[in-house]
Amino acid sequence: MAQVSGYPPIIILKDDVDASQGIGQIISNINACEQVVEVLHSTLGPRGMDKLIQGSDGKVTISNDGATILRVLEVVHPAARLLADIAKSQDEEVGDGTTSVVLLAGELLRQAKGFLEDGVHPRVIIYAYREAHRMISERLKQIAVDVSGQLKVLRADPERVSTEEREAARALLQRCAGTALNSKLIAQYREFFAGIAVDAVLALDDDLDLDMIGVKKVNGGSVTDSCLVAGVGFKKTFSYAGFEQQPKKIHQPKILLLNLELELKSEKENAEVRVQSAAAYQQIVDAEWNIIYEKLEKIVATGARVVLSRLAIGDLATQYFADRGVFCAGRVPDADLQRVARAVGARVQTTVHDMRVEEALGTCEWFEERQVGAERFNFFTGCKEARSATILLRGGSEQFLDETERSLHDAIMIVRRTLKYPELVAGGGAVEMELSKFLRERSRHIQGKAQLLLAAYGKALETIPRTLCENAGFDATDLLNKLRAKHATSDENLWFGANLETGEPQDCWQNYVWEPVLIRANAFASATEAACTILSIDETLKTETSDKNDAIR
Known part of the structure; x- marks a missing residue:
């Protein structure tokens, strides 16, 4: 006022x-x-x-x-x-x-x-x-x-650079990462995790895109059981009966990524259909089965050996793929699916009709499912389109793993910034x-x-x-x-x-x-x-x- x-x-x-x-x-x-x-x-x-x-x-x-x-x-x-x-x-x-x-x-x-x-x-x-x-x-x-002169050897042709020069440059980055980890909860393991952080960043392409580094936490085991995988990895998703019959290791597989549901669903619409005979009713019942079988046939016809989807892949599709030696995983997290797509050179498809197979499918050197602690993980290694890395963190408690992930993120950021702006x-x-x-x-x-x-x-x-x-x-x-x-x-x-x-x-x-x-x-x-x-x-x-x-x- x-x-x-x-x-x-x-x-x-x-x-x-x-x-x-x-x-x-x-x-x-x-x-x-x-x-x-x-x-x-x-x-x-x-x-x-x-x-x-x-x-x-x-x-x-x-x-x-x-x-x-x-x-x-x-x-x-x-x-x-x-x-x-x-x-x-x-x-x-x-x-x-x-x-x-x-x-x-x-x-x-x-x-x-x-x-x-x-x-x-x-x-x-x-x-x-x-x-x-x-x-x-x-x-x-x-x-x-x-220190740009010392670090440029890391991106140079390996045949023109001596092992001593590369190790000296790597040690420089490891010391920077170690300084960042020195004040963290995992300070006593700073040399171990500094090495993982440096290797993870050096495993990337020249753009140093952090989205291509995945961090997965697995309860149990020692901290020193943590490791780096040169490729894309994610935890095994929910699966239906028939999953164990699918192949768990494939050499140079063709990979198809979908944003498509391969599952039978009961109709939710309030529709009324009048039929004159039992045969007509059976045709309505068979219609959905025919639709899903058509989709599965088109997928197998592409030659894909690994099928991943952002949406669910039901028991019918799981068994269908298992009978034909195809691995499948549904409900894959979007971040992991995008990393796989970039690494293997595939494109996420929203339909199986009129697919351009050459552009849709990707490939890598090896696909493998491995046991890590009490969890099973799917790994794609030897990716040619984009280099990627996955860090598997082990530890005794959820709080410790969360803090380890935060600490490792700081160290990775330090290494990345040092490579981009090499002044110390x-x-x-x-x-x-x-x-x-x-x-x-x-x-x-x-x-x-x-x-x-x-x-x-x-x-x-x-x-x-x-x-x-x-x-x-x-x-x-x-x-x-x-x-x-x-x-x-x-x-x-x-x-x-x-x-x-x-x-x-x-x-x-x-x-x-x-x-x-x-x-x-x-x-x-x-x-x-x-x-x-x-x-x-x-x-x-x-x-x-x-x-x-x-x-x-």
Whole structure:
């Protein structure tokens, strides 16, 4: 409600609208974001703790992945939800660094809160933060190590590249994947899973399409029983009688993929048919049988030895195919069917009439059904049209398998991004300490409030190594002072970060703590934009919709 002198009040908003504005509202939003940061604070790094979250449906999630935790928590505060969004964006873009981006955004806001309370205008802080981000982005490009020369041998002709060069390039990727897995629940198996992640990505075509990597979880067995299959695999679908009589291993089969139901169904339409004789009634009964037999004959006539369908394949069709040495599987999940189609070069058919057999059918070197634990899987290997890989994860519990899958996804994303953008930096807080030193030095040459704000941005960057030390149980103040001294004394020490085994500084590059520069660049950009967005919101309006019509409007 607004009022002008001499005039009656003007009602702008409904009575039930909650309006909060001013610097107090910005600080309130920052406080909400700090609560989110507090939840994730202890999960960062190799010594980070895990969170056990029980959802409203009773499902239990155990994870230390920032994006997963915030997704399961379902943050409802509108400002704090921005942090959940940037964690999700970081996860989708590069796969790792989801906790780091939230901690950094929260620390930038915490540094800004003091300036806001002292009367600095939010726009001044926003401008300084964006200028600081521009500076560290340029510095990050300068210090990044280009490894494209070492990685190009992986895509070169094997006859022109020595085994030693290929192994060196593979070891480089494995170290990047190992750094990502170092903070996960499966950290003690990081070398094993890093090798699987690297082999899975290298098994793909040059486009590195992640859709061609399938991850299947099988309860039971040891974690080290997990393996990689160079091809497409999926769990055996529901099958009818006659399935066991079908062939379970076929060499160079022709493969037909259908989106078609091969099953007898009782009529559901409310139809009335008048017949004059028993023979006429029998013709109606036989009509559906004739239709399905016609479809089955046309399928067998194509020469296909493997038939997969997105819809059901009933007992009649199953036995029909078994009698003719054809393997069939119905109700195949759409994602698996699409992977098979791309890998074997087949096209999903919606009808069996007028098929162009040459275009419809695909092939591979081997089709085989194998037992994996208590489950049976169908595998297509030796695919020529598109290279694919399937990872079979083993483990004792569903929660452990879920977290293993999330961890492996992060490692696969890191390897993929390293191949596409082959520039690396050292982890362990080394790059943050170097950029913090760089900003502090640059801020001394700038006059006015921006000098303090640039230094505050630099101090915020130190939250990553500080949190790593705190989670490892070391004195963060002492170790940060040693790291500042190392970075200040020589430019050769730019890769010095925290050794979380001894609590002392170490050269993280020499100790193979590597990660793609894209992780850090994306984290800095996302955190800065999130902080600037929250600082720019000085009013929050909350409307309670009392009836359905208000909700629609």
